[in-house]
Structure formats: structure tokens, C-alpha cells
């Protein structure tokens with residue numbers, strides 16, 4: 001297999017090498033030994049749960065490819081965001097254009113009574129961001145999607161559209177079909193499940209019965225829509241779907257809800273990193289050793305997605321169950337954020 005691929009590719013470029021497992025690195029080296037360029041950032045290694053071993057992989061690459069070029073200039077972020085990212089353990093980056101940033105570039109910290117108050121404030125803030133600049137990209141990021149529930153609900157109630165990165169992406173043909181038939185589906189009545197069944201039927205009738213891959217895509221999209229119908233109307237649920245694009249396509253303007261892992265490699269004009277509480281970030285399953293260090297890297301990945309402005313939030317209390325309202329402890333990294341904001 002390696003010989004076959006060697007004949008196909010004259011050079012090999014590998015990005016995000018910190019996410020490779022030793023086995024994957026072995027495959028790359030078998031194909032591209034002596035003609036591979038690797039790019040990566042140890043401070044963004046957040047896939048150890050999937051087998052990535054950044055230290056071993058960087059050591060093996062250094063042993064095999066002795067020319068090393070440091071990339072220490074940021075073309076993405078404003079000086080305050082770069083400074084904050086360095087505070088979280090990343091290599092300090094020099095801003096390429098320090099004088100080109102407006103006065104609104106800053107890092108803010110916000111503390112709320114609970115997630116309902118946080119959601120209300122975020123809805124107002126995002127509304128302002130999008131009103132100030134309709135082409136602006138806004139990313140609301142959390143370590144886990146569960147932490148985003150109240151915000152998604154508040155956005156639905158406020159009628160603010162967003163793309164939900166938790167949902168599977170929709171191939172353009174299916175997205176187009178779903179949007180085209182939505183008005184007819186909504187006309188069948190007020191029952192959301194009936195609307196969705198009608199929508200699926202209408203879309204299915206437009207596809208050749210033997211086009212199994214596209215019919216499968218339609219089923220997956222409708223299943224994902226069905227999962228969210230309990231919390232939001234069909235129209236809004238569909239608006240939250242993300243079109244399927246290549247991973248390096250630019251993020252479209254508007255609001256995006258995503259996790260740190262989903263946000264790898266992306267960027268947003270304004271970034272809101274929510275849930276700076278113990279148990280949320282760091283995640284309750286990763287409380288010590290290397291697992292805890294990796295949580296800090298997840299925080300760094302989220303923070304470094306922002307271009308102009310970055311806002312961190314935490315809450316002081318949370319409803320653990322419908323009858324249990326309990327205090328939350330600030331994330332162990334809150335003081336780092338306070339120091340540099």
C-alpha cells in the first residue's frame with residue numbers, strides 16, 4: 001500500500017500533527033519518508049483519548065526531519081487575544097499587524113448567577129455583535145455540548161438563527177431539498193412530528209429510489225431533526241443545520257455553537273468561551289495528571305479561535321436536578337484568565 005501511495009504523491013504535507021497516533025505517524029512515514037512537511041502545535045494536542053501521542057510523535061518527527069521552522073507570528077488574533085493564549089501555556093505569538101486592530105479588541109470575564117442569567121446576557125450580546133456587523137462570525141464554545149443547552153433554548157426563543165456544530169453536517173443536496181419543501185411540510189398542521197414526517201416524505205419523493213447513499217443522508221438528517229423537535233420548532237431546527245463543507249472552508253457569517261474539539265482549526269471574529277466551572281472545564285472526568293493538562297489545552301484551543309474579542313463566562317450556581325440548585329466552583333484556570341484580562 002505504501003509503495004502505491006508513494007508513486008501517487010511527490011510530496012506529503014501533514015497538518016495538526018499533534019493529533020497523530022504513533023501508528024498514523026508510521027503510515028505517513030512509510031509513504032512520505034524524506035519528503036514530508038509537518039505542521040503542528042503541541043499546545044493544541046487534545047485528542048489523546050483517540051490515541052494521539054504528541055510528545056512521542058514530535059520526538060519521532062524531530063529525529064527524522066531535522067529542519068525545524070518556528071512559527072511565532074499570529075495573523076489571526078488581536079494582541080489581547082494573543083496575550084491571553086500565551087497565558088494559557090501556548091508559545092507566545094507576535095501579532096503581525098498590532099496597529100490594525102480597533103479599540104473594541106479585548107478579553108472580558110463575566111460571572112452570572114446561573115445558566116439562565118448567562119443565556120439571557122449572551123442572547124443580548126450576540127444580538128449586538130450581529131447588529132453591529134452583519135458579516136461578523138461569532139462562536140459560542142463550551143467543553144461539552146450539554147453546557148450549551150440553556151443558551152440554545154434562549155436563542156430559539158429569541159428567534160436568533162445559529163449553526164449547531166453538534167448536529168451532523170448536511171450535504172448541500174439534502175439541505176436544499178429540506179429547505180425547498182419546508183413551507184409545504186409546515187402547512188400540514190401544528191404537530192412537529194407530523195411536519196417532519198411530511199418533510200421527509202416530500203424530499204424522498206424527489207430522489208431516485210435506487211440512490212441509496214443520498215436516501216441514507218436524508219434519513220440521517222431527518223433523525224437529527226427529530227432529536228431536536230422537543231426543544232425547538234422545525235423551522236429553527238433546520239436553520240441550525242450546518243452545511244457540509246470541506247474542513248478548510250471559511251466559517252460563514254453569523255452565530256455558531258460548538259465545542260473546543262469541533263472548533264479545531266477554525267476562527268471567529270468574536271469568541272464566547274462559556275462554562276469556566278470545575279467539572280465543565282476541566283471536565284469532571286479529567287481531574288489530574290496528563291488528563292488535566294489536556295483540559296488546559298482544550299481551553300487554549302477554544303480561546304485561540306477568537307480574532308477580535310474574547311469573552312469567558314462562568315456561573316455561580318446551577319440546577320443539578322429540577323429540585324437541586326447548587327453552587328459551582330470557578331475553574332482552576334479562572335485566576336489565570338483574571339490575571340491577563
Ligand SMILES: Nc1ncnc2c1ncn2[C@@H]1O[C@H](COP(=O)(O)OP(=O)(O)OP(=O)(O)O)[C@@H](O)[C@H]1O
Nearest residue numbers: 041044071074075076077096264265266267304305
Ligand atoms: N502570511 C499571512 N498573511 C496574512 N494572513 C495570514 C497569513 N498566514 C495566515 N494568515 C491568516 O491567519 C489566520 C490563521 O491562519 P491558519 O489557520 O493557517 O493558522 P494555524 O496556525 O493553522 O492556526 P490554528 O492551528 O490555531 O488553527 C487565517 O485567517 C489565515 O488566513
